[in-house]
Amino acid sequence: MTSGDDTKERAPGEAVGMDPKKSACVLIGVSKYQHLPNLPSVPGNLDALSRLLTDRSVWGLPADRIVRVPDPQAAGDLTGPIYDAIEQAPDTLIVYYAGHGLKTLEDEQLYLTVSTSRRNRSETTLAYRRVRQILESCRDRVKHRVVILDCCHSGQALDGMAVSEAGLQDAELRTKGSYVLTATAADEKAVADSTKRYTAFSGELIKILQNGDPRRPDRERLSLDEIHKLLVQSLDLRTLPMPRKQDQDGVGALPFVWNRASRRPPRPPEYWTRRRRAWAGLALASTLTAGAAAGHWAPELWSTGSERAAIPGSCGKGSRATLLDVSDQLDEPGYDEFQGSEVAGLSGLALADGSGGAYAVRDETPAQIFTLSLGSPGALPGKLNPRVTGVQGIYKPDGSKFTTFDGEGLVVEKGGKTALVSSEKGPAIRRIRLSDGKQIGKDLPLPNTFYPPPRGVAESTRNVESLAVIPDGTLLYAGMEAPLLGDEDVHGRHQVRIERYRGSSGGHYEPDRQIGYQTEEGLYLSELVAVGPDRLLALERGYIRGLGNGVRVYEVDLRGAANLTDTEHLVKDDSDRMAHKTLLVDLADCPPGNVRTDDDQQNPLLDNVEGMALGPAIPAGGKAKVPEGSRALYLISDNNSRSEQTTRLYALAVSLQRS
Incomplete structure (x- = not known):
């Protein structure tokens, strides 16, 4: 699949870029914790992303191919839906996670938390390495794998998500044929204000999906790389942490969602x-x-x-x-x-x-x-x-x-x-x-x-x-x-x-x-x-x-x-x-x-x-x-x-x- 504008003539029904009809998405969000600070804005992330990704003027993912996982209790509650989604996604699988991210001094790994997770007890969390292994195992069945991580490493903020990427090596995020987007750069704290509808990073992502790129009205589709660039620009204006991306095999250049700011006639x-x-x-x-x-x-x-x-x-x-x-x-x-x-x-x-x-x-x-x-x-x-x-x-x-x-x-x-x-x-x-x-x-x-x-x-x-x-x-x-x-x-x-x-x-x-x-x-x-x-x-x-x-x-x-x-x-x-x-x-x-x-x-x-x-x-x-x-x-x-x-x-x- 080649990258570039989705403007050339093609046969009706021909897919260009990431085909929503052959894709699936798992939206995981942890807002209620027994032993860590709650994150009340996370449910808003799941609601908006679910609505936008299934909206055919944005992407058009079939409603039965998007799975929301609110407040999982155990590591298996995270991995189970991913395994199920793999069977429905020969083209693209998106895994989104919002919640506390932790790391340990022993191995400097990223650990994804669930509602029952405890600080300094890695056995109560899910190592991101396990998610990476699952996605690597399906590389022959799923063409594109996209991971979006809106989480922290340290979880120090009482009313937000503390983050440090010092121990997160590029190899941890590297999966062939994949694209990984993270909320922060090294040693920064992400923002999750409990008074806001969305977390800071996901809120900007939602705005981009909702509004498109008004500076490129000539461009009909947006790629993941273009979304990342828009995220950097908007978050920088608000003096918020800069997101990171990891691209393998040019997935980030593929046409992804419709640019709602395109001056072509709206398509509802x-x-x-x-x-x-x-x-x-x-x-x-x-x-x-x-x-x-x-x-x-x-x-x-x-x-x-x-x-x-x-x-x-x-x-x-x-x-x-x-x-x-x-x-x-x-x-x-x-x-x-x-x-x-x-x-x-x-x-x-x-x-x-x-x-x-x-x-x-x-x-x-x-x-x-x-x-x-x-x-x-x-x-x-x-x-x-x-x-x-x-x-x-x-x-x-x-x-x-x-x-x-x-x-x-x-x-x-x-x-x-x-x-x-x-x-x-x-x-x-x-x-x-x-x-x-x-x-x-x-x-x-x-x-x-x-x-x-x-x-x-x-x-x-x-x-x-x-x-x-x-x-x-x-x-x-x-x-x-x-x-x-x-x-x-x-x-x-x-x-x-x-x-x-x-x-x-x-x-x-x-x-x-x-x-x-x-x-x-x-x-x-x-x-x-x-x-x-x-x-x-x-x-x-x-x-x-x-x-x-x-x-x-x-x-x-x-x-x-x-x-x-x-x-x-x-x-x-x-x-x-x-x-x-x-x-x-x-x-x-x-x-x-x-x-x-x-x-x-x-x-x-x-x-x-x-x-x-x-x-x-x-x-x-x-x-x-x-x-x-x-x-x-x-x-x-x-x-x-x-x-x-x-x-x-x-x-x-x-x-x-x-x-």
Whole structure:
């Protein structure tokens, strides 16, 4: 197996690097001791690592291949699960240990402790040499063996893990075809503060798995060596002990986990559970068969570049949404560039105040807002004819350019002269004067937790993703794309936070309430639209390679949702504190229309939709059979400035629930 970026073409299902489907992991953690100080942060290590390693957007280890061993009582409780895991891991075996590590003056060996271990009694511990021997014995059956040791040697700290590596020779850690990562260097003490959720070393490892490497957004996978380098950098910034690594046969260079900071479309595979994969295949087959028999939606419907069914059309039986039109015109020559600026990366969408047009903010630099005409005069919103009519750079208050920018959320304030723009890089929410693009005033205040580490606990590339303001401007909502570090998922459904601000258009806004929102499996919160003071529309989207995008819009009722401002960590049992939501439209259920796709999609209509805007009322009836009281809803996809993706605009009619 060769090392390097996981970007080359390969056959579907072909494994590159460490294959989670053929691997296993043993997570051992000792927190409760009879004769040594307890380590209360160790269980948090096991919880987070178990969740992340089985998350297919991180690695995707099958849930039945990860074994947690909390508070083993005897040496056999440590070795037994390792023997069992060997039988399940022809590719990679990971053994993780967190607890007290001891050494004796007699032989200068490392001894792993169990709950009943006593200091200076090596017979009550497990010599690491025995673990090494077990791993050496299976070298012909297990291709890669990874050991992660978050432990000490001396255990002198009363409320932590004391460590000294003076007696730990490289030979002790050397196993052919293996990689060993240790928490400390020679003669240092590791940190395990009982007031923290994780031990220091494992906490940094968890952050890396959770957030990826934001400095390498071009890199899709991270190797163990790259993880070690990131650990060294982050621990050094905190003046904590430096970790060590021992690599045999180049295991450390192999692609390992997905880099969650990659700018490629997010891939939330939990949306595609085995049951849903089967359901999607059956639904597709039955649709094609029924369509062919009826003489429409013929089997070639789903092939790249074929003609699509006519629209408008309902988005599923009993749906409250109708697809009115869809257009890829902004991707076509003559429309994909305006005055030398590439029309790409459109991530936030907002309707212009009373003009019938719209604004779209570009992610990444150059920081720009495009002015769009959505349709021909008199045809809006039934027929799309999108084109760019203007472009405005976004500048700092002194007129200089932003060197780092990642525009995501966009709202036009009352009066139409200013807009609020959120940037994930910073992160920041800024007020922009639309006439010249200059920032007015200071950034809006953000909770400290909404910043990436070390200031906060948010993902560096999935933080302040969406903005929404109610019509009178008194309430502003800012939504996080992904959970904060430490906020638990619920079977793949992300528990994200929405900050509510109180203030006025063009004036000052202050945070006054934090609301929880739970996405569907594997999807992320991409955009918000305010319908009223306590009602939002929420756009959820995600991506899995080989199956494509998931795009859904929900109506959200904020009444009854708990105020989470002072809630440090969300847990699974907090589901009842989240805002209530109701499905409005699943884009996969809409008629495909006359669009093309070069990607694998369950419906060629689907793409990386990130922007959403709620439009005016639409007359009932007509060819589209629009229900009474419907409103226009516009969606736009972000092509990530990649030629293989599409800038696509959608127009729908939606019938909203009455408050």
